[in-house]
Amino acid sequence: MATVQNFTPGLEGIIACDTAISFLDVEHEEIVIRGYDLIEISKKLKYLDLVYLLLESRLPSDEERDNLEREIKAEYGLPENVLAILKLLPRQMDAMDALRTGISALAGFDPELEDHSPEANRRKTIRLLARIPAIVANSYRAGQNLPLLEDRPELSYSANFLYLITGTTPGELEASIFDQSLMVYSEHEMPNSTFTARVIASTLSDIYGAVTGATASLKGKLHGGANEAVMRMLLEAGTEHKIEPLIMEKLRNKERIMGFGHRVYMKKADPRALFMKEALLKLCDEIGNWELYDMCVIGEEVIKREKKLYPNLDYYAAPVYFLLGIPIDLYTPIFLSARTIGLCSHVMEQIGNNRLFRPRVQYTGPRNLHP
Template structure:
């Protein structure tokens, strides 16, 4: 195995073929089955993208209604899952509760052994409907609060936010939350998606693949970055305080969360620009633009000092905060949005499968003799 073929972190290694999505960094575009993700997020709904990712095309108006109905019909979380979540310590991180809940769902799937495309499509809708309930109610259970069930009079997107905040979202809040779900729905081959495809390549089931994705997404270098961004903003409290915090971290050579995405090192993450716009609009509507100007100040400092652009998490974090989502649920919300992309990747992997089995560049010793150890002793 030559050192020339070794790429730490598999950087720029092409690991699979896909027709699902592509990051066109040079043109600052995220392609989702041929469409620009930002264009989709501005004009359509998350439900439309569910159809696009799972079926390969945008749904018609009637098909969109059918998708909403399918999600509503699947929205019955088994009592056994609530019992499992209730048995966890109250100190359990929501991502750990989510990982447990997703894994446990497999036991309640009567057609688990059926790995056909049709069965996996049904499984994807089941996960899309149930994961938001696990996200919201695992949090409420840990706080000794009552369960919040989805309402039949709300859309799928509105229900996802309602179950977290316990209040019906306004039309504007639903629109911004729809954009949050859209920008997190799919992003080519990040760590969690790669983990899901690796697991699926063994012909494991979708629940196992997504359980691995949850574990991957929990890390602060991946999904957990949005929580870290918000915690920095809350710690700093003011524009001046955030400027001091960012400059101190840079002086100490600490990583500034929300910057330095491996793909968007020297180019803008188009999703961050959309969330930046949403944050500005929300700030103007509320009359409190403090978080917006804190983020602007931090962005300017990091660009001047390091030449880095913010990624999605940097601006999505304060948007979720203004929507009333607890910081601990930022990464679970990320996963709930990404379920559709993960399901599409798992299905694609199983349709054109090849087991992932890379090799290593060995750096350990050679030639050790057991007989010599025995003789020396």
């Protein structure tokens, strides 16, 4: 039997590339983004500060951040033909499939599609950041027979995104927490979707194709759908008194409890989860109802006791999005939208020092057969 040395199922522990973008320092419970702690940035700065950091490898001044926001807002608005495509999609179509289709269609309207220069890819990144939120929101609204909404440039980038989803102008706390959620979803080293984007980019395909492929990857239940599953479990339980019995029943039935465990975070908590836990408490304080927070805390304690697993980001992001009035079907598309800047940064880095990904296999089939 032919063999390849160092075979590791799922490429677990395999170093796939050099990167100066991000690193998960599990021992120190830190997510490093171009030298900065993601959680510290998320507490002190805004999503567009992080976008600038990923694009330019340094934090912006206030003026530079404002200029970046103007750049993005100048690219607001979907082509009419893309809107027409979104309206033609089947009503029962999965929101991630609709998003993937919208991004792919958008590629055809970019005059710099085949220009792989750093300058052109930066401009295309700006366009994707400007337009993916509109695809997320309006593909869903079209499927629900709701009126499509236009961007409101007078709102901040994140407040506009939340408005497109809910149809309501968010308050200051809601806009701030949504902005923070985009930050903690923005970049996370080398998950499957980012690896997919880099593999596609390594062929010198275009940046839209790489993001489209990443969207298909993120749709998978083992990657991006956990936040939706968490919220459905919480709604199934309904009250804090029923969450433990429900989880115990699921464990007896050997069902997987989504929102817990992570291939990287096995022995320590995901710091992003702890950050969103604080955000959830703020929202509960705002409305004067702490039941969702109490349910989540009980669930966290049960899984830690029974399985010795810690919550990941999705576990606390799900109820945060629920309280922000976001439809459950859009939780994963929002994840992809927030991650767009991380994906595009990886694509640009890959192209800047490219080598085609072409791994080998460990063959386990028969040999020496003859017709």
